[in-house]
Amino acid sequence: MKKVLAWTVLLVLVLVIVIPILVIGGFHGEPRQGGSAKMAKGDHIIIKVYFHEQQKIVEMKLEEYLKGVVAAEMPAEFELEALKAQAVAARTYAVKNMTAFGGSGLAEQPGADVSTDYKQGQAWINEEALKKRWGSNYEKFWDKISQAVEETSGEVATYNGEFIQAVYHSTSGEKTASAKEVWGFDYPYLQSVPCTWDHKSPRYYDKKEFSFAQVEQLLGPETQVVAAMQNNSSGAMAILNTTESGRVGQIRIGSKVFSGAEVREKLDLRSNNFNVELKDNKIVVNTIGYGHGVGLCQYGANGMAKEGMDYRQIITKYYTGVALKNINAY
Incomplete structure (x- = not known):
């Protein structure tokens, strides 16, 4: 009789206390951090x-x-x-x-x-x-x-x-x-x-060529790019400094200094990680990256x-x- 009573009490404890705890824990436990968590x-x-x-x-x-x-x-x-x-x-x-x-x-x-x-x-x-x-x-x-x-x-x-x-x-x-x-x-x-x-990105490298007149038009007449380039003015086009990641910080083009971000926007470049060179009376801009x-x-x-x-x-x-x-x- 005592054994029956003991088993009865144990069953009640399981039904009343243990199972509800497990059910509640299953819904309100720590949120899963990965996988196909569906909450x-x-x-x-x-x-x-x-x-x-x-x-x-x-x-x-x-x-x-x-x-x-x-x-x-x-x-x-x-x-x-x-x-x-x-x-x-x-x-x-x-x-x-x-x-x-x-x-x-x-x-x-x-x-x-x-x-x-x-x-x-x-x-x-x-x-x-x-x-x-x-x-x-x-x-x-x-x-x-x-x-x-x-x-x-x-x-x-x-x-x-x-x-x-x-x-x-x-x-x-x-x-x-x-x-x-x-x-x-x-x-x-x-x-x-x-x-x-x-x-291997198809956008890793890009090259654009501009005439002096195009650059002056895009950057503004106050830059006097055409006159500066035709006169072969020293330092008329030069990167002045770069950022920590190697992107253009400041660059002089003609008579004006721009940020790399400004030149990227005005010349519609893929990024401000670029260099510039003169070739056949054109300004060549080589760009790495996109965004x-x-x-x-x-x-x-x-x-x-x-x-x-x-x-x-x-x-x-x-x-x-x-x-x-x-x-x-x-």
Whole structure:
């Protein structure tokens, strides 16, 4: 009789105390940091997206929005781990701006978190446009993009517990640039780091030739480029200094000194990692890389993935000292 009573008490304890603890722990334990984590909260996070072409704000599930960003920002032919790194960067960038997470939203469009206009943030493309772009590869590529987003579900890059400014670019060259040398703001996680994996980028090298008159027209008549070049004035065209990553800091062209960023914009160069030379009465500009050069290098990420590195290694390479966390922890 005592044995029966003891077993009865034990069964009650299991049913009333132990099992509920296990069930509660399964739903409210520590958020998973990687893999294909699927959490109810994360699956229902809503982001307010400004569709710039239609000029309207649309509410979307964050993870579905990210598929359109990754598809627009990185070639689907890239390695899966590179696409995962892009997904984490894109998610971090979006969440950093979301008012629901304390972000400031889109200043140009009150009520929106982000825009589909790449000039205001991240590019985005819908499935119909992707069907036209990818043709017969649509299903394969869309599944791959979806896999990259879903297998990093909820993951963001943080520094000291805060979402980072997860900027990225196409091709960096030998080194990425620091945020300070490009924009004047210093972030500990946006430092210049070596990049040796993007040499196969089709945008790695570019050359442009300009007549003296073209350069004067683009940079302004006050530069007096034509007169300076025709008179063979000493120092009429010279790079005065370079940044930490080897990009042009200041350059004299004609009678005026410009920043490398100014020349890049005015001459429509791929980056401000360039050199200039005179050849056959023309100014030849040789450029390395594509984009501002700060943060994640997309072709570098693909090169790292080809060498067997995963998205966590890629993220922590280009964003110095960051940690990957899940937004469900916030």
